[in-house]
Amino acid sequence: MLRTFEIVLTGQVQGVGFRPFVYNLAIGMGLKGTVCNNADGVLIRFNTNIDKAEEFLEAILNKAPEVSKVITSSLKEVESEDYSAFRIVKSISDQKVNIPLTPDFAICKDCQTEIRDPKNRRYGYAFTTCTICGPRYSITTQFPFERANTSMSPFEMCIDCVSEYENPADRRFHSQTNSCPTCGIEMRLNDSKNSEVEKNQTEIIQKTAQLISEGKIVAIKNTNGYLLCCRGDSHEVVETLRQRKRRPSKPFAVLYPDLDQIKAAYDLSSNEERSLTSSVAPIMLLKPKNDVSNLSKNVATSLNRVGCMLPSSALLTLLMNELQMPVVATSGNIHGSPIIHSELEAIDKLHGVADYFLHHDLDITFPQDDSVVRFVGDQKIILRRSRGMAPNYFTTLDIGDEKVLAMGAHLKSTIAFVPNNHTYISPYFGNLDSYEVLERYKKTVLNYKELFQTQAETVLIDLHPQYQSSILGNELSSQWKASIRSVQHHKAHFGAVLGEHNLFDTDEKILGVIWDGAGLGEDGAIWGGEFFSYQNSTMKRVAHFDYVPWIAGDKMASEPRISLLAHLMEGNIAEVEEKFDEKELNLYRKLVEKNSLSTSSVGRLFDTVSSLLGLCDKSTYEGEAAMMLEALAEESDVCPLDFLPAYSGGNIPTRELVGNILLAVQSGVSKSQVATSFTYTLALVIVKMAKENTYKIIACSGGVFQNGLLVKYLQQLAKEYHLDLRFNHLLSCNDENISFGQLCCYHHLKL
Ligand SMILES: [Zn+2]
Ligand SMILES: [Zn+2]
Structure with a gap:
């Protein structure tokens, strides 16, 4: 008898090339059936026997595209249906879509190969993307992620692009960002007086590379915001950038053309290599082997690590292909302001900083800085969670159905929002004392409301009433008639690390070590060196560093x-x-x-x-x-x-x-x-x-744990004394995790 099985997958499985992947896998295994997107994820039905059905599921889970994240999967037998072939079928469109928004994905290997191949129709095209790479969150205007809901909507696909889009076997099948030189995005290279320097699309990249190699500072609009770029080997050029950007000593990130050049200059662990070449393509803090001879010391003065990254977009890939040398690539802004993303703003604010501007017509709706990551052994430490990681956050914690907005902290602000059964944590905004950062923070809060077409029923704020995040949270809660609750800063940190490791339901008591710069304590003092104990939904402060005057x-x-x-x-x-x-x-x-x-x-x-x-x-x-x-x-x-x-x-x-x-x-x-x-x-x-107090599990959070040596010593001692040590690894340990921590404390503590 013909048997039919059904596989349902949820998580980050739409808009990441999942259906073509399933299609090709099914064809390879000789299966007949259908695959489609549904409200929660991907639905597959097919004819076979139980053994082969299990084998198919296993293959799906093991070989899934790198940028996908399967959170749940199920396999069951359903009413028998006879399929004549394997097909990708239309989504069941009247259902309410419930899939998560995805972060931006760095350019994939296949797309990199295409833009370097003179015979390919995308040769030299700076906005080449496919189903598993390209901008997502940064160009989203509405949820769910479909071309009409992104800033790609003004660009109409040409015949060739349409045929790729409609072909299930093509790697650009249903690629919402699909475009090519015929139908795509155009660049402009202007000087500081806003006069056009070069019109020809292929020559723009070459000309930009030439200007950089001549020692000029160029503001380049990447898909996540403007970058200020200059050659990294000249002390004088880097010094000019420092003076113009008003950044006397903070290290700059360096963009390398390829992994080989990074390997030649830095000690690279396999973790670091994997991270650099992942779909996040973050800035990785790396230890130079000896002297990095073709890099000026002025890039990272008096520090022993350099922030290195590989091109995250087709545009940067093409540029670095021409340059073949390390290039300083730092967020396009002036000291303390958010990264600039619109052409007008760039011309206005970066006037006097950049000598040239490389603009393009793709609007950026959610600008983001590059993420920053380091490793201590196997421990990943996220120093800034932004492009490639934000905003989606997968949690198996029960966050409930209530629509909750957590406003985060002040210095390294983020927001966390649960509009449906997904949890979103915004990228890092920065210090809310800056007027411009505060404006962007406010705008994002309101954009999230529009994006998900829903507003919060409960707003969570820090205990500190003067934080701009608390002030705005109060305003919004009265405007929306939402309830408001406050969560102590260090308890939120502890909640974040407990939440990341799903430890709220553990019977064992847990020692929370929460060390950072400052947060208002429950006794009115400025806390920042705290020990907490967590057990049975109760968090208690058990010890701290002796007070000194603030x-x-x-x-x-x-x-x-x-x-x-x-x-x-x-x-x-x-x-x-x-x-x-x-x-x-x-x-x-x-x-x-x-x-x-x-x-x-x-x-x-x-x-x-x-x-x-x-x-x-x-x-x-x-x-x-x-x-x-x-x-x-x-x-x-x-x-x-x-x-x-x-x-x-x-x-x-x-x-x-x-x-x-x-x-x-x-x-x-x-x-x-x-x-x-x-x-x-x-x-x-x-x-x-x-x-002394018989804890077996230690959970550490707070900005102090960005210190790699402290983490290394803790790892050694924990091993020696058989202690279970936990750090934040999906979020940064600094105040960026406060919004998520507020959410966790609200749901799991007796506040
Ligand atoms: Zn690609
Ligand atoms: Zn096209």
Whole structure:
């Protein structure tokens, strides 16, 4: 008897080349049946026996396109139907679509081959894409993802493109971004006076490459926003970019033409290689082998890692093909503003920064920076989650049916939205103190409402009422008549890491180690060095770094020398007097004496040690002092010391720790060994705390865990003491995860 089976797949399975993949697989296995998209994902029906049906499902799961993510799959026998061939059939269109939006995908190998092949009709075409590559989120105007709902809608496909689009065997079957030189997107290369320099489409790329190699700075509109590009081997050219962009020392990312050039210059692990060449194509922090001879030191001053990436789009692939050298490629913006995405804005804001502009006609609706990733062994640490990763987030946690909007934090803001049964976490926006960042943040909140045609029933905000995210959350909740709840900052961090690892329902008690720069605590102090315990839907603060004075507001975060003063015992102040003039010293000493705010921030403790070692007294970008300390610590090759040998759990004696560090410096311990030992002591503190209180699982979150050496020491110690160590790995450990953490705490804690 003829038997019919049905496979249903959900997850990121639409718009990622899934149906042609299933079609070809079925043909290869000699199966007859149909495949179509349905409201939740992909539906396959076919004639065979049970063994072969199971084999088919297994093959689908094992060989699925890289950019797809199957979240659930099911196989069952259904009422018998006789198929004469295998076909891709029309979607059942009257159902409400419930598939997730996808992030942008970096250009795939096949498309790269085509644009380099003079015989191919897409030779040299800068907007070549297919079903598994190209922009998605950044060009979406409406949900679901169909050409009419994207900024590709003004471009009508030519006959050749239509025939690819309609052919189930073609790799551009139903490719919503399909276009070619005949019917596609056009570029313009203009000078700083906005006069056209080159019209010819193929010559534009060559001309741009020529300008860059001549030492010019060119603003290039990539599919996710403008990049400022210049040659990476010239100190002077990079310095010019630094001055014009008002970015004195923060490292720049470097774009390489191919993997071979990166391999030649950097130590590359297999994890790093996989990540660089993945559909995310992020900026990877890599350790140079020796001297990277064709890269100016001015690209990453005084740090021992360089942010490297490969071309994420056809445009960048073609450009780097011509250039064949490392090129600085940094977000097109002025210090602290969001990445620029429209031509008018670029001409206005980057006037005086870029010498030339490469524009094109594809509108960007959701601009995003490039994502930044590093690895410590097998541990992936996301430093910025943006292009290629955002906005979709797959969770098996029960987030419920309620439409919840979580507003996130302030410095590294994101929003999390659950409009249906999918969870979306926006890319990183940046510091909401910036007017322009705040505007983009607000716009995205409202765009999400339009995109998903629904508004939140509940709004979640941080406990800090003065965060711009909290202020906007309050406004929206009254406007939408939605309920509002606040979640403490560090509890949200803990919630995020618990949520990522699906640990809310574990019976075991879990130690939360939440260390970052600053967040308002429940006792009114500025928290940032916290230990929590989680068990049975309850989160408790169990210990913290001893409080020190929080003085001078935001200035404390940007001037590590102020943190140092606040962390020293009175008798040691003389040691740092030369870092201040007399007036400043008197002022800050008074503030320390009379302070009304106190803090347990580990971020400020890193600043303290960085200043004490003479690395950084005033920082020019967030995290600079801690990054310099990490770079120095990595230079040490002697055994680290324990600066808190008497500590065995409970609150951490902050000032005693700093006092011991000062003693070590005075007794001649090398600066690099002090830096290493400080980091090692922090790892020991965590392990001692866990051992003393019989925790087996440790969950770490907060910006401090961007420090690779701290993570490395923790990995070593956890192995030695048989502890189960968890970090954020799908989201960044910094404040970008707060919005998701707020969501998790709301659903899983008794708030
Ligand atoms: Zn492709
Ligand atoms: Zn075409």
